[in-house]
Amino acid sequence: MKEGPDIAQIGSLIGDPARANILTALMGGRALTATELAAAAGVTLQTASAHLSKLESGGLLAQRKQGRHRYFTLADDRVGKLLEGIMGFAASRGHLRHRPGPKEPALRKARICYDHLAGDFGVRMLDSLIERGSISAMGEGLSLTTEGEKHLGSIGIDVSGLRSSRRPLCRSCLDWSERRAHLAGSLGKALLSNFLDKGWARRTENSRSIFFTPEGERRFLALFPLELSDDITQPEPDVGP
Amino acid sequence: MKEGPDIAQIGSLIGDPARANILTALMGGRALTATELAAAAGVTLQTASAHLSKLESGGLLAQRKQGRHRYFTLADDRVGKLLEGIMGFAASRGHLRHRPGPKEPALRKARICYDHLAGDFGVRMLDSLIERGSISAMGEGLSLTTEGEKHLGSIGIDVSGLRSSRRPLCRSCLDWSERRAHLAGSLGKALLSNFLDKGWARRTENSRSIFFTPEGERRFLALFPLELSDDITQPEPDVGP
DNA sequence: GAGATGGTTCGGTTACGATCGAAGTATGAA
């Protein structure tokens, strides 16, 4: 007696707190093991195992066996989009049940989103590029200008090489904590790699946060200036119990 | 572990089948009453009431009181976007909610949707009316032409009487199993009543399917011819687990 | 081989929430 795509099944998969925690943990784009995910979800390994198999057969997760580990990731980036959408909506509704842990400020400042930079720094980077005219925003889409290609070339990004890949060069990705867009696509990935290669920043173990060295941060901020650089330094007040 | 993260709340709201039906029903953009939604969800009014208040306090629904009716709509179009995203994902994943049971073909052929005709027959009826010029489709909206008013008057529909009601005369209602529109609104209701009154068809007990008598079916098909009457007879292949 | 680590399966318990009958409230009609 049911008609239409089964949104209830997807919904109930996301609707369980343990599974929601698992999915949230995987939003960073890194592959995580069942044990790590069990810890993230706050359940035992057996329970997590059951959840993971449900999520997988529901098409939300993919797993890849490597030795005696099983690495789980989101099935594809459409799942990520979907979750971002729900997170953004939930955040805007004030459904912030998110517990502000100690690592939270670092996550908010700079973190990885799939393979590119998100958080305050990610938002700032895109804003600055747009303000400068390196990237033009038309509606939902983004495109690199010739000025931008020159600009980014000067800091070591091989744009023409990126163009040859199948993946779109520029895409905007909505940040759930900021509700503002940051830069995704192959260019977003290349920029982050560039920062890491230069030693401006490094990934934090077992976390999605990205740590900028003082020198790296100085250079980053100089490279991506903003007319109205306001809320990037002040920490946000804690919300919730 | 009741302290679920943000997305779990939204997910579990969408995750209940009854609530998913309610939301799906509201995707048409029309405001519907609690009673209509109860029917759409296949639950009693009390149960629907509980679901509706949950959905509302979850920020997914808005209600507007009008006389002794309570009209519910999606809270805003961001909710619609969200649901569309989930539906799109579910559809692409092949999560079609069809558990092809024995009654399934009958449901697909002709069934009731609130108070009007849906399924193959519903789609055909609207297509035929548009092809004939009785109804003109402009974007999302439908309107009855003067030719159409004459045409339907000839088969016993009092259009001017219907106009006096508050309810819109013509509305298109998207059928998720068909992904095509059928005719809703007071005219859609009147047409179905007309068929039932004439004895062309009757409702099936405890089901949403509508049974056409052989004679009724013959007349119906004659009344609503189609240039390209193709897929109305061949049953779709089962999509099994 | 033995032992350790990573992960799954099974069985039984438990708690949550969906459901409906019945009774109660609000609005409109006669």
Added chain:
DNA sequence: TTCATACTTCGATCGTAACCGAACCATCTC
């Protein structure tokens, strides 16, 4: 006023799914 319709609240039932302990399989190290 009285009756009817639309909807909500209350209370109780009941099914399902989340959960964990324990046992089991798989892979790596030594």
